[in-house]
Amino acid sequence: MISAAMVKELREKTGAGMMDCKKVLTETDGDMEKASELLRERGIAKAAKKSGRVAAEGLVDSYLSEDKKVGSIVEINSETDFVAKNEEFKAFVKDIAKIVAIKNPSDVESLLNEKYFDTDKKVSEVLTDKIATIGENLSIRRFVRFESNGLVESYIHGEGKIAVLVDFSKGNETTARDMCMQIAAARPEYVSENEVPEDVVNKEMEILKAQAMNEGKPAEIAEKMVKGRIGKFYSEICLLDQAFVKNPDQKVSEVLKSNDCEIVRFARFEKGEGIEKKEENFAEEVMKQLK
Numbered sequence: 001m002i003s004a005a006m007v008k009e010l011r012e013k014t015g016a017g018m019m020d021c022k023k024v025l026t027e028t029d030g031d032m033e034k035a036s037e038l039l040r041e042r043g044i045a046k047a048a049k050k051s052g053r054v055a056a057e058g059l060v061d062s063y064l065s066e067d068k069k070v071g072s073i074v075e076i077n078s079e080t081d082f083v084a085k086n087e088e089f090k091a092f093v094k095d096i097a098k099i100v101a102i103k104n105p106s107d108v109e110s111l112l113n114e115k116y117f118d119t120d121k122k123v124s125e126v127l128t129d130k131i132a133t134i135g136e137n138l139s140i141r142r143f144v145r146f147e148s149n150g151l152v153e154s155y156i157h158g159e160g161k162i163a164v165l166v167d168f169s170k171g172n173e174t175t176a177r178d179m180c181m182q183i184a185a186a187r188p189e190y191v192s193e194n195e196v197p198e199d200v201v202n203k204e205m206e207i208l209k210a211q212a213m214n215e216g217k218p219a220e221i222a223e224k225m226v227k228g229r230i231g232k233f234y235s236e237i238c239l240l241d242q243a244f245v246k247n248p249d250q251k252v253s254e255v256l257k258s259n260d261c262e263i264v265r266f267a268r269f270e271k272g273e274g275i276e277k278k279e280e281n282f283a284e285e286v287m288k289q290l291k
Helices: 004-014 018-027 032-041 087-103 108-112 123-134 173-186 198-214 219-237 252-258 282-290
Strands: 057-064 070-078 139-147 151-157 162-170 247-251 262-270
Touching: 004 018, 004 032, 018 032, 032 198, 057 087, 057 151, 057 162, 070 087, 070 151, 070 162, 070 262, 087 108, 087 123, 087 139, 108 123, 108 139, 139 162, 139 262, 151 173, 162 173, 173 252, 173 262, 198 219, 247 252
Parallel strands: none
Antiparallel strands: 057 070, 070 139, 151 162, 162 262
């Protein structure tokens, strides 16, 4: 059975109308991924973004070494947005970003076992202390650390909503900052076209061909149209192919070349992306507290 919640989720993910969402969910037996693809093939949905709904609270933050050769970004989640404004929580997130940069843990589990600066406690023990003093469940969700022969730059947007970390093999701080803001705003998934997995390109080409054929084009014409339209796909997901947000007449690749900069890799965290927060009726929640 197709629930209202499923229809709502697909609508938020694709931007399609409720009746269209309900129809394709029924046709695909509730398969969200297939339903999204079907909407795109019919030209109903907006370009799919895999990030999912952003619903969790907390903060993202970054740390850069003084020489900008090492940098990190981290996401720590909380139950409510009130905690994100708590100075003790903010300081804790900054500390964890610094520990990641200095200690270079392999994963979150390793990070939790690292020593918390010059104290006798592990990160996991300090996290437990923060949970007790702040009064909410907190979790270190993820981190990325870059060490560069060139330059590492970071950018935090929206008071801890989005964090970007970029590794440049060569570059200058002004252009590096611009690229961080570009990534925050335009949400690329890859640096260049040759990084896009073949299966991702093939899937997109299938969808584009289905769109063309649904417009009534013969198969051979549809094939030609796909080749023309795949460029737009690359311009959305590949950083170098994107229009530069400060000057849309220029491509990012042109800006980098004119400033003698080269990007090796990047990471972009958006607070809570991919986490679906449980929604409760406010009246019911108050009654639970009273009981």
